[in-house]
Amino acid sequence: MAVLYCLIFLFGLAIGSFVNVLIFRIPLKKSIIFPASSCTSCGNRLLPLELIPILSYVLQRGKCKHCGVKISARYPLIELLTALVFMALFYKYGISVPFFAFAFLMTILVAVFFIDIDYRIIPNGLVIAGMAGGMLLFIYNCFRPMPEIFGDGKWWTPLAGLLPGSGFLLLVAILGSLIYKTDDAMGMGDVKLMAPIGMFLGWKLCLIALVVSVVLGGLISLALMILGIKKRKDTVAFGPFIVLGTFAAIMYGWEMLNWFMRI
Ligand SMILES: [Zn+2]
Incomplete structure (x- = not known):
């Protein structure tokens, strides 16, 4: 071992x-x-x-x-x-299809984490690579369902993951641009990034990932404002929070879901 x-x-x-x-x-x-x-x-x-x-x-x-x-x-x-990160995934999933799937996703997401902090962009190439991996996982899941990831054996659960992530952020982006009359309330990069994450997590864990990233993003933005590092009008890159939320959902998603159901 x-x-x-x-x-x-x-x-x-x-x-x-x-x-x-x-x-x-x-x-x-x-x-x-x-x-x-x-x-x-x-x-x-x-x-x-x-x-x-x-x-x-x-x-x-x-x-x-x-x-x-x-x-x-x-x-x-x-x-x-x-x-x-790889050792944590191995601890959770052993040598299995979910391990390799999440190792692939997290490789992309670690790169996204730092690129978004440095350049405030989420490169399309990384999103496309993620979508390609997500499609493979979707096809595999049609033949050999993986309830340890998706919570059930339904073939459409990974596809439904596209809704809570990208769908929700797209709504926020549209509302943000209507309210603030700017395009950068929520970057389109974030909307795109949630698409492969939804495919890898399915709709339930993707929802957890989204909640964790929004809460973390809110708390840390607030802390940065209180400490005077950022001003109220400054925007904080949201990509890194999506990455953290996704990793949290991969590691403890079902525990968190049970906890949310009880409160
Ligand atoms: Zn040198």
């Missing part, structure tokens, strides 16, 4: 290093496959020994081997974060 956890951890680190590539290259509209990674300062191509997640960073003491420029600690932290 410990060996399996180690393997999942290493798998997560490797995927985490790919997540760094996504975060760095997608907003700049660069290919995510070519060319191989190089130092952003001196342009030296990184050798295999410099590409080992976390270890290379520690061994090189956070500096480029060639020019000595400091490498952001965010790279190893994102690798570590991805590995921890």
